[in-house]
Amino acid sequence: MTQPITHALALDRNRDARARERFVSGLRGFVLNDLAATMRKDFESGVSASLETPGNKPPNGEDVHRAMRGREIFKAYSSARCTAQQMVWDVVMDSMEQQRGQLNDKGRSLSEKAKAGGTLELDPNLEIPRYVDAVDVHLMPGCYHKEYGGQDLAAGAIYDQGLNVFAFGAMGRELNDIGWSMANFYKARFNNPKPARILDAGCTIGHNTLPWRQVFPQAEVHGIDVAAPCLRYAHARAEAMGIEAHFHQQSAESIRFPDNSMDVVFSSMFLHELPNKAIRNYLAEAHRVLRPGGVLLNMELPPNDRMAAYDQFYLDWDSYYNNEPFYKDFRDQDPKELTVTAGFPAEGYFEGVMPRYTYTEEEEFIAAARTDPEFGEDTGRLSDVIFWYGFGSVKQG
Numbered sequence: 212m213t214q215p216i217t218h219a220l221a222l223d224r225n226r227d228a229r230a231r232e233r234f235v236s237g238l239r240g241f242v243l244n245d246l247a248a249t250m251r252k253d254f255e256s257g258v259s260a261s262l263e264t265p266g267n268k269p270p271n272g273e274d275v276h277r278a279m280r281g282r283e284i285f286k287a288y289s290s291a292r293c294t295a296q297q298m299v300w301d302v303v304m305d306s307m308e309q310q311r312g313q314l315n316d317k318g319r320s321l322s323e324k325a326k327a328g329g330t331l332e333l334d335p336n337l338e339i340p341r342y343v344d345a346v347d348v349h350l351m352p353g354c355y356h357k358e359y360g361g362q363d364l365a366a367g368a369i370y371d372q373g374l375n376v377f378a379f380g381a382m383g384r385e386l387n388d389i390g391w392s393m394a395n396f397y398k399a400r401f402n403n404p405k406p407a408r409i410l411d412a413g414c415t416i417g418h419n420t421l422p423w424r425q426v427f428p429q430a431e432v433h434g435i436d437v438a439a440p441c442l443r444y445a446h447a448r449a450e451a452m453g454i455e456a457h458f459h460q461q462s463a464e465s466i467r468f469p470d471n472s473m474d475v476v477f478s479s480m481f482l483h484e485l486p487n488k489a490i491r492n493y494l495a496e497a498h499r500v501l502r503p504g505g506v507l508l509n510m511e512l513p514p515n516d517r518m519a520a521y522d523q524f525y526l527d528w529d530s531y532y533n534n535e536p537f538y539k540d541f542r543d544q545d546p547k548e549l550t551v552t553a554g555f556p557a558e559g560y561f562e563g564v565m566p567r568y569t570y571t572e573e574e575e576f577i578a579a580a581r582t583d584p585e586f587g588e589d590t591g592r593l594s595d596v597i598f599w600y601g602f603g604s605v606k607q608g
């Protein structure tokens with residue numbers, strides 16, 4: 212069930228807007244839980260046994276895609292999902308357009324007071340990478356960086372409220388379950404460490420950045436992103452929530468922090484939106500800014516080769532139908548190779564699959580975090596029972 216966003220920067224939505232949001236969230240929940248289950252059954256009962264593959268090789272996601280794309284259920288699923296995705300943004304844009312002035316005033320006031328002690332550092336000369344500028348990723352109008360004028364926070368509000376509708380209650384209160392899960396995964400896996408400095412790359416509105424500060428209150432927590440409106444929103448949102456964090460407009464391909472300065476470099480849902488070269492640049496930069504013994508941790512979609520052919524196909528849907536041009540390319544990579552090429556030792560590599568921290572008993576979560584990962588149909592698949600996937604490495608000490 213979708214939970215309302217409660218921080219002071221949340222858009223006010225009138226009764227009609229709330230009703231439309233509930234409808235779209237419900238539609239998404241229906242498509243991603245119920246229609247998805249029907250489509251899987253159709254594959255298992257009507258397609259799987261007769262699946263043809265080039266050269267009779269074991270099937271992969273592309274073979275399943277070829278076999279499924281003419282099926283009625285696939286067309287129904289895809290059409291409903293595309294429509295629901297557009298509706299997510301439509302309902303939110305209406306509320307944002309009515310309140311843009313108010314939102315910007317509120318944001319400016321929260322940022323200026325900075326009661327929680329956080330900071331915001333923008334760089335008007337930063338060039339927005341073409342892979343952000345040239346495409347409305349997952350159909351979000353204006354992508355992350357579009358400015359509607361002045362000290363603008365609109366893209367941040369669209370993302371926050373849009374993600375809340377999109378997630379149909381599956382990503383935690385204030386949409387922060389990934390942050391809580393990954394910070395607690397790190398804590399469980401690395402024996403209750405006390406990191407002094409943490410960096411979140413591609414932090415957007417900081418919703419998964421802040422839990423790091425909540426789990427490690429002694430840590431200095433930084434988020435970087437290229438999109439100024441999202442960062443303005445992130446800073447004001449953090450101040451509204453009373454959580455200290457520092458936001459910087461920087462590219463993860465060229466991080467402006469000194470060598471060996473971070474204990475943790477974290478990212479969430481970031482790499483699959485980057486072309487391969489940018490992923491490699493980011494990982495090399497993460498390696499540079501981590502101190503020896505520091506930990507790289509990326510929450511991501513699971514790699515294709517860990518998944519059954521049907522799940523490869525299911526997760527790669529976004530690459531074909533949801534304006535996610537780099538999604539499949541990323542999932543076809545070997546994450547271990549990516550880290551090793553970036554300079555991390557092969558023996559430092561780790562992966563984890565875990566239940567959602569804020570939906571799970573602590574002991575159950577810790578046990579999963581300390582166990583070798585088990586990949587299944589719920590790994591990385593947004594539904595009411597999603598399991599998060601993360602990979603990373605430890606810099607040579």
Ligand SMILES: C[S@@+](CC[C@H](N)C(=O)[O-])C[C@H]1O[C@@H](n2cnc3c(N)ncnc32)[C@H](O)[C@@H]1O
Nearest residue numbers: 355413414415419436437438462463464479480
């Ligand atoms: C899918 S969002 C990440 C979401 C967020 N981390 C979360 O936990 O949900 C991708 C973000 O990466 C940012 N981004 C894209 N390229 C970047 C780069 N080279 N450096 C820093 N941020 C970048 C985008 O502006 C966007 O905010």
